[in-house]
Amino acid sequence: MYNILICDDEQDIVNALKIYLHDDNYRLFEAFDGKEALRVIEEQEIHLVLMDIMMPRMDGISAMVKIREQSNVPVILLTAKSQETDKVLGLTVGADDYITKPFSPIEVAARVRSQLRRYMQLGGGSVRPDVMRVGGIELDDVEKTVSLDGEPVSLTPTEYDILKLLMQNPGQVFSPREIYQRIWNDLPYGSENTVAVHIRHLREKLEINPAEPRYIKVVWGQGYKCEKDRERERTDEKTE
Numbered sequence: 001m002y003n004i005l006i007c008d009d010e011q012d013i014v015n016a017l018k019i020y021l022h023d024d025n026y027r028l029f030e031a032f033d034g035k036e037a038l039r040v041i042e043e044q045e046i047h048l049v050l051m052d053i054m055m056p057r058m059d060g061i062s063a064m065v066k067i068r069e070q071s072n073v074p075v076i077l078l079t080a081k082s083q084e085t086d087k088v089l090g091l092t093v094g095a096d097d098y099i100t101k102p103f104s105p106i107e108v109a110a111r112v113r114s115q116l117r118r119y120m121q122l123g124g125g126s127v128r129p130d131v132m133r134v135g136g137i138e139l140d141d142v143e144k145t146v147s148l149d150g151e152p153v154s155l156t157p158t159e160y161d162i163l164k165l166l167m168q169n170p171g172q173v174f175s176p177r178e179i180y181q182r183i184w185n186d187l188p189y190g191s192e193n194t195v196a197v198h199i200r201h202l203r204e205k206l207e208i209n210p211a212e213p214r215y216i217k218v219v220w221g222q223g224y225k226c227e228k229d230r231e232r233e234r235t236d237e238k239t240e
Contacts (some may be wrong), residue, residue, distance in 0.1 A: 002116055003027045003046050003047050004026050004028050004046070004050065004112070005049045006035070006046075007031040007032070007034070007052060007055070008032070008055070014030050017108065020105040020109060021108065024107050025147055030202040033055045034055055034059060037063050041070075046117060047073060047120075048076070048115055048116055049067070049074070049076070051064070054086075059079055059088055059227065060078075061093065064095055066212060067094070067149060071148070072118045074118070075094070075095045076096060076098060077099070078098070079100055079101065113150035120138075123230070132167045134215060134227065136148050137215055139163060139164060139167055144160065146163065157204050162198055165182060166224065168198050171226075173222050174223045175223035180195055184199040
């Protein structure tokens with residue numbers, strides 16, 4: 001579950017963004033000026049902020065400066081086309097992106113997903129041992145949910161258990177017999193075809209192109225594995 005703060009002094013815009021971002025994976029908060037936004041960020045664990053620049057009491061740029069004093073949460077500024085100078089200033093003081101009004105629902109949703117994914121991959125969010133991530137796949141073993149690039153994915157219990165096994169052991173190859181014994185707790189008679197069918201269904205739900213999977217790979221003659229998160233590995237190497 002991601003907590004998103006929407007901050008704009010126009011109620012209609014706040015309502016529109018709440019509609020655009022209506023999603024079971026998002027919990028939405030609202031504020032109507034920079035001071036209210038700072039108060040929400042202090043009281044709640046916020047994972048992303050959508051914030052207007054021109055607001056009363058405290059504008060978005062001033063709030064942006066204050067936010068960066070205490071948090072690296074991603075901030076997407078909401079700007080008018082006439083605010084080119086403010087866009088540059090906002091990015092300079094720490095904003096991660098901006099969306100120009102009037103904005104489309106598709107653009108808003110895509111930019112939010114992109115920033116959330118980047119934030120979590122770089123370790124900005126709270127690390128929970130029951131939440132596993134490999135690339136764009138996130139598995140929450142408390143809520144028993146799976147999402148891909150922020151979008152919920154519906155899996156059967158068996159598909160979920162297989163995915164969990166593979167994600168818990170990224171890079172490790174499991175033979176069909178091993179998967180069958182662990183998931184079905186039974187002797188692996190006929191395991192090859194049974195496991196292959198479930199792997200195919202997982203790929204159809206989680207891969208852009210199931211024929212060329214990014215995450216769930218087959219190692220010919222050995223079995224299946226969940227690919228390691230190469231992007232996270234590259235980030236870790238840079239910080240060492």
